Amino acid sequence: MFSFTKEQQVFDIQGISFGGQPGMHPTVLFAGLFFKGEPDFDDAKKRLLIVSNLSTQTGTPVIPDLFIRKKEYITPLLSFIENEMPQTQPFSIDVIDPLIKIEVLGQLAERKLLKRTIYNSIHIGITPQEIDALQQHTPEMVIVVTFNPKDASPDGKIEVLENGAHLIDYGLLETVRLIGVEKILIDTAALAPGENSGAAIAAIPVMKEEYGLPTGCAIHNVVEKSKWLSEFPLAKKTIDAASNSSIPLFGGDFAIFGSIENAELVVPLIAWQDILVSEYSENYFGISPTISHPRRKLLK
Amino acid sequence: MNDEYYPWGGEFKIGALKGCVAVVLLNIQYNPSENVAIYGRLKTENIGIEKIIANTISNPSLRFLVICGDDIRGHLSGSSLIALHKNGIDKNHRIIDAPGAIPYIENLQEKAIRRFQAQLSVIDLIGEKDTKKIDAIINNCIRKLPPSFGEPYIAIRLKPEVAVNITDKRALHSRITIDYKGKIRKRGG
Numbered sequence: 001m002f003s004f005t006k007e008q009q010v011f012d013i014q015g016i017s018f019g020g021q022p023g024m025h026p027t028v029l030f031a032g033l034f035f036k037g038e039p040d041f042d043d044a045k046k047r048l049l050i051v052s053n054l055s056t057q058t059g060t061p062v063i064p065d066l067f068i069r070k071k072e073y074i075t076p077l078l079s080f081i082e083n084e085m086p087q088t089q090p091f092s093i094d095v096i097d098p099l100i101k102i103e104v105l106g107q108l109a110e111r112k113l114l115k116r117t118i119y120n121s122i123h124i125g126i127t128p129q130e131i132d133a134l135q136q137h138t139p140e141m142v143i144v145v146t147f148n149p150k151d152a153s154p155d156g157k158i159e160v161l162e163n164g165a166h167l168i169d170y171g172l173l174e175t176v177r178l179i180g181v182e183k184i185l186i187d188t189a190a191l192a193p194g195e196n197s198g199a200a201i202a203a204i205p206v207m208k209e210e211y212g213l214p215t216g217c218a219i220h221n222v223v224e225k226s227k228w229l230s231e232f233p234l235a236k237k238t239i240d241a242a243s244n245s246s247i248p249l250f251g252g253d254f255a256i257f258g259s260i261e262n263a264e265l266v267v268p269l270i271a272w273q274d275i276l277v278s279e280y281s282e283n284y285f286g287i288s289p290t291i292s293h294p295r296r297k298l299l300k
Numbered sequence: 301m302n303d304e305y306y307p308w309g310g311e312f313k314i315g316a317l318k319g320c321v322a323v324v325l326l327n328i329q330y331n332p333s334e335n336v337a338i339y340g341r342l343k344t345e346n347i348g349i350e351k352i353i354a355n356t357i358s359n360p361s362l363r364f365l366v367i368c369g370d371d372i373r374g375h376l377s378g379s380s381l382i383a384l385h386k387n388g389i390d391k392n393h394r395i396i397d398a399p400g401a402i403p404y405i406e407n408l409q410e411k412a413i414r415r416f417q418a419q420l421s422v423i424d425l426i427g428e429k430d431t432k433k434i435d436a437i438i439n440n441c442i443r444k445l446p447p448s449f450g451e452p453y454i455a456i457r458l459k460p461e462v463a464v465n466i467t468d469k470r471a472l473h474s475r476i477t478i479d480y481k482g483k484i485r486k487r488g489g
């Protein structure tokens with residue numbers, strides 16, 4: 001358990017806080033929706049209700065991460081956000097295709113949803129058209145993924161932030177500044193086993209000490225890509241959930257944990273981990289947990 | 301055998317030892333016949349493509365690369381692989397005219413890419429999911445009995461330059477130090 005000498009920034013979106021010294025704010029979870037097949041909105045509503053209850057019970061904030069795979073899903077998905085989710089609920093939109101990203105930004109602006117939006121994500125594949133769209137329709141918060149195709153180490157991830165690893169004209173931090181977003185989440189880009197998968201976790205304290213920015217990753221992706229675990233189906237589910245605890249343990253602020261179906265495993269796990277971190281951090285570093293922290297909620 | 305013929309490893313299956321066809325599976329449920337030398341899935345438009353290059357030029361018997369199935373959404377890895385074969389990379393190591401999100405080749409020398417372009421003929425079956433049609437096209441390639449390309453080319457994985465040499469075993473890595481209580485600070489800071 002850590003404390004950083006660098007001053008830590010805290011960013012808020014609709015009352016949910018990211019960042020700070022470990023033990024201060026609860027770890028924020030991103031729960032994925034609509035990864036496969038046609039969007040099932042009835043199921044999504046049920047899942048979101050379960051997650052909302054888990055969050056209230058534990059104090060661990062959970063943000064829906066909506067995956068938009070196809071252009072024809074944009075309108076129904078954004079209507080779902082607008083009409084079915086609480087008016088103050090922040091959400092992230094997870095899109096790979098740059099053209100769909102641009103279309104989504106325009107529609108988010110039309111529907112006045114940008115204040116609740118976490119843009120997932122900016123990376124070295126950003127196009128000039130995407131930068132233009134982001135300048136016109138600027139989301140409240142962005143996730144910056146530090147994937148560096150030539151160097152997966154923490155230093156390689158810093159290189160991407162500083163100078164774009166000379167693959168793009170500007171470093172990603174400068175790109176975000178040009179776009180005009182102040183609230184940045186650093187994603188340390190978890191890669192497959194064999195590709196220095198551990199670097200995503202090792203990079204968390206590096207980023208926090210170097211920049212003081214909220215940092216996390218989708219470490220469960222490494223579990224998904226560990227094909228050998230298919231021979232151990234029960235363990236695989238446990239490991240998928242448990243992998244997320246390494247993020248707060250290494251001083252991180254958020255975990256993108258994959259399918260919302262796993263929320264019942266992951267949310268209490270992270271609440272437990274946060275309590276562990278908070279107890280040490282308060283005892284040795286004097287970092288008190290905020291009022292909504294699981295330690296305050298669950299340990300009376 | 302994996303180590304000998306396909307030194308970069310990965311998720312693939314091996315068939316005919318001296319086969320001339322490698323098959324890249326995108327979004328498709330298909331197991332090619334044992335006449336195919338090697339087949340596997342391509343997911344990413346950077347590291348995934350690098351592995352395909354390294355693991356095909358290491359086996360000079362491979363002369364055809366069949367790419368089949370629907371392309372990977374967003375990543376467009378299949379189209380990016382075809383763009384690489386056709387156009388190579390620019391000075392920033394980006395695959396020229398690749399449509400994928402992050403199409404960079406960083407861990408291979410350009411010489412390896414040129415070898416890939418020369419050794420392999422790409423059969424573009426992106427969008428094709430009819431496995432009988434794909435089988436027929438593969439069989440057609442095999443019937444051509446192309447000669448071996450000569451010597452294997454073992455691609456060296458380029459290593460990033462090490463910025464700092466660390467001898468301090470307590471350090472997590474090059475950038476930070478940590479004291480016994482968990483206080484983290486930048487090295488030298």
